[in-house]
Amino acid sequence: MKDSFKELIKGIIKENPTFVLALGLCPTLAVSISVVNGIGMGIAATFVLVGSNLIISWIKNFVPDRIRIPCFIVIIATFVTITELTMKAYFPPLNRALGIYVPLIVVNCIVLGRAEAFASKNNVIRSLFDGIGMGIGFTLALILISAIREFLGAGKILGLTVIKGFQPAFAISMPSGALLVIGLLLGFFNLIKKENK
């Protein structure tokens, strides 16, 4: 039990997929315009991660090594399609806001990266906790980035005005702002890591 707990915790800080492993940055940057989008994308990706980690660690012994990547991708794509259809049916505004980035969860490096690096080598329970931990880490990273961008770019958080009379810097909600925020955040986390050593 202690072992599984360790797998859960490591994804949140020590091996945070976004800030430490620098994986899955495309959707992170594209959807982080507002916190609501960030949370939606985080939950969708967590569902796909947990599901695919579970199935892949379960079938890893039957799959021939040479064709494992296509097999993993089909499994991941199945979960993505489930997510896509569910989102289209129950959360149409969110689906419109996330646009092509929902089907693109299938090519999110985190999902295939965890399948290849963790789920294909570990048992079902540990892979399950790894998936949950990585998903939470990804969601938290998305919330952090989107909160910064929504605050600086639109002066709001979760659609509510925070400071009256704050003049938002529109460039932060443009693509270049996303790249700038993530670059500085990665630098900041590097700095913390160096000082802790």
Added chain:
Amino acid sequence: MNTAQFLIIFISAVFVNNVILSRFLGLCSFIAISKQTKPALAMSLAVMFVTTMSSIITWLIYRFLLIPLNMTYLRTISFILVIATFVQFVEMVIRKIAPPMYRFFGIYLPLITVNCAVLGVAVLNSDMFFSNDKPVPGGFIFSAFQGICVGLGYTLAMLLMSAIRERLELCNVPKALKDFPLGFIIASIMSMSFMGFNGFKF
């Protein structure tokens, strides 16, 4: 179908909506492989080849398989399968022809499969060149052309970035910003300059 439409697709895919700098597709490989010009060029060529071929193949699959069978909800699965097969093929060719290049790519070559640019252009094509599950006239040629242009946009961003980073090796930068973080900050400035192309209207 006339030259103006081709020009619009070209300008839009290469400059205005550059895959990397404005759509954020294929960022992982963009940051990881852009340290030197030569591997960056090799990677770009591989991506361009894959985006072009997969645009053609996915259009055919969407038009002649998924629409007649009323199974457009299987778009993601079928597209990614075709792309994965294709990438394995490219991987085998590079392993045969250029083993040092293959070793250099390491994990990033199999990751072309999960290069968002490749699936992204396929999904975009099926959104843009089909209306209500009916193909737009000339859609096939446009899809193939958009595949090439997205590849060109990727190559352009990759070459610019690798040239900048090669020179950056000689500079004294803050330790915490080395590699990844500085890469993003440079990309941000590049993206800002590409925003200038937004003014183009036809």
